[in-house]
Amino acid sequence: MILAFLGSGALLAGLVLAAFSALLSFWAGYAENGVMIQVGRRAFYATAAMILVAGVLLETALLTHDFSLAYVAEHSDLSTPIALVAAAFYGGQEGSLLYWTLILGILGSASLLASARIGLRLAAYSAGIMAAILTFFLVVLVLVASPFDVLQITPPDGLGLNPVLRDGGMLIHPPVVLAGFASFAIPFSFAAAALLAGRSDAAWIAHTRRFALVAWGLQSAGLVLGMWWAYHVLGWGGYWGWDPVENVAFMPWLATTAYLHSSQVQERRGRLRGWNFGLVMLAFLLVVFGTFIVRSGIVPSVHTFAVSAIGPWFFGFLGVCLLFSVGLLAFRAGDLKSHAEPAPAVSREGAFTLQNLLLIGVIVVVFWGTMLPLVSGMLGQQRVVGPTYYERAAGPLFAALLALMAAGPLVPWRHAGAPLWRSLRWPAGAFAFLLAALLVAGVRSLPALLGLSLALAVAATVVYEYARAAGRWRLAGGGWSRALALVMRRRRHYGAYLAHLGLAMLVLGLAASHFWQQEKDVTLLPGEQVAVAGYTLTYAGVQNRELADHSELVAAMSLGGQSLEPARATYAGLGGQSLTHVAISSSPIADVYVVLAGTNGDGSASFRIFVNPLVSWIWAGGAIIILGVLLGNAGERRVGVAPVAARVRSPVGAS
């Protein structure tokens, strides 16, 4: 009870402070009043502190089982393991909004601390915009979806967390993906502030890029973890279903991928300025749009999030953000004209430009697929598209993007030198090799041939780049310290290539498991065997097991010397809801994935068995992408604003 009182108070105080910080920062930035800018900034930190207090209070309420709070009673109970009770913090609508707001406060404060030197007005405006976004979230938290609402009668026990969420994945996927969503607001704020302040030069890029990379890294991790969770928990043998919830998380990632590449064109050549602002803003707008879609339930999805009162609020917020972004870009359109000479089509700039257009194309495809039910519903009978649409419409674009990923890094800036074919021989060779090998092996599906061969070509390009670096390192005399210095001097370069390598592995895993998944439904008596794609499984028998919050019906199988235990769990406390526990035997070649469908009176059990080739490569690729992001973003303090600006100026007229 007292926790609810304090929590509501903290949120209300945060709201007042955020609104104060927003108004003061805009005014002080406009007046260039240094003292007031500091006050506005401190008010922002104080807002973040208030949100943190509210977060700690909610977590305390959960861990002490304070069921007087509606949120605690609806999302936890006494039997749930304590780690999952803690995770219920972001397991519900109100808590997840509070978590989102908290991440925005923390990342926003960090970005403001790091922006001390980017110029008074720019820093003030970005603080103002972030505070305004926080104000919106706090209004929703205080008025519409408060996690601190109190029940009139305190129940003895809570309802508990949905069984699907009672998994180790719950501890890591939602916090990462929500943090990813929240973090897109930071680059947006810096972009909008730079436009407001009239600083459309490259100075803001070094700063924005870092936080865009943070957002991109978090979102990459969130997407891969989501796939991992779906694969391990849901038991349908796949990991990506082109559901609206997945699509709306994918689109901001695509837009930021485009920005991370096109911003280099601005840094190196001073071009594409307006475009870069547009991409950063687009990523944030897609996040707000996605939140609206997911939380309002206007599009049919397997995940029906409760149709809640926050839908219209996010719709309004989306409208305001869209008008603000478009208005700002139109207002500064004159300043955003490029002064640099255009580069020839075959150049690094050309490759980045084409890549950007293709990524926007993928966004359009995904957006249309997500919105079709809504649009067709307005025009007549509602229609939906399934995975086939996305594969057919986005597949060719993905193939073109992979080809660009293989060739682009080897094309020099400004113009293609004569011996371009010489550097391209590595990816081309890898492509031809795998293509020939697959053709000999009897593969005739064009998407499979292209997907796998192009992914290998991408990997070959990265290996070639690293081999060249190793050659230079050997010429310079070798040694560990020199290798480290060499990598760290061009860490953005090597970080980016590491991310490329990770993506190539991920694509190999996606393509192999997509095109060559094997599936078999079978009913077996104890002692009987079944063979799927060369793997022989023996069914041992069924047994019952009692655990803390559920009971399990385990149908044990053996695969070689290994024991697999697919099971069905039943949660007594939740109206007897049952849940599949998938058993997976993973190896670098393939996963054997066993789902227990049910058991019969005669002791036999029915299974659905999948053999999924190279799935573990997806998770390994995801991990390598994150390593690349960490390397690319590791302590970049020495790359200040001045050298970036200088680099932009010099090529103008020199080319």
Added chain:
Amino acid sequence: MIRWGIAMAVVAACVGYLVYSASGGSSEYYLTVSELRAHSPTTGDVRVAGVVQDDVQRSDGGLHLRFTEKDGTASMLVDYSGTVPDIFRPGITVVADGRLGADGVFHARALLAKCPSRFSTTPYTS
């Protein structure tokens, strides 16, 4: 600037073509049971949303399923083979993806259960 415009136009044309050709071939109607009854028979697959009734019959170790799906006014018999979503049980909303056979039974090729998500546990009424 002109080249930029040409590139944009070419990519836009390709994306437009891809979206048009892909959505023409693979989009499905999304209907409720009563809409399916009112709808003229279609050649392609449709998705039909409705509430699972109490008459669920499982056979073949749980891999084969027969049940009635109903909305406010109309109902239909659904026949399905395959893994059943965990949360499937009478009372929940499912989306059956398949087609209505000549026998009047809806033969589902996929069954999507609406996830009673983390954001919608039944609230206490006090």
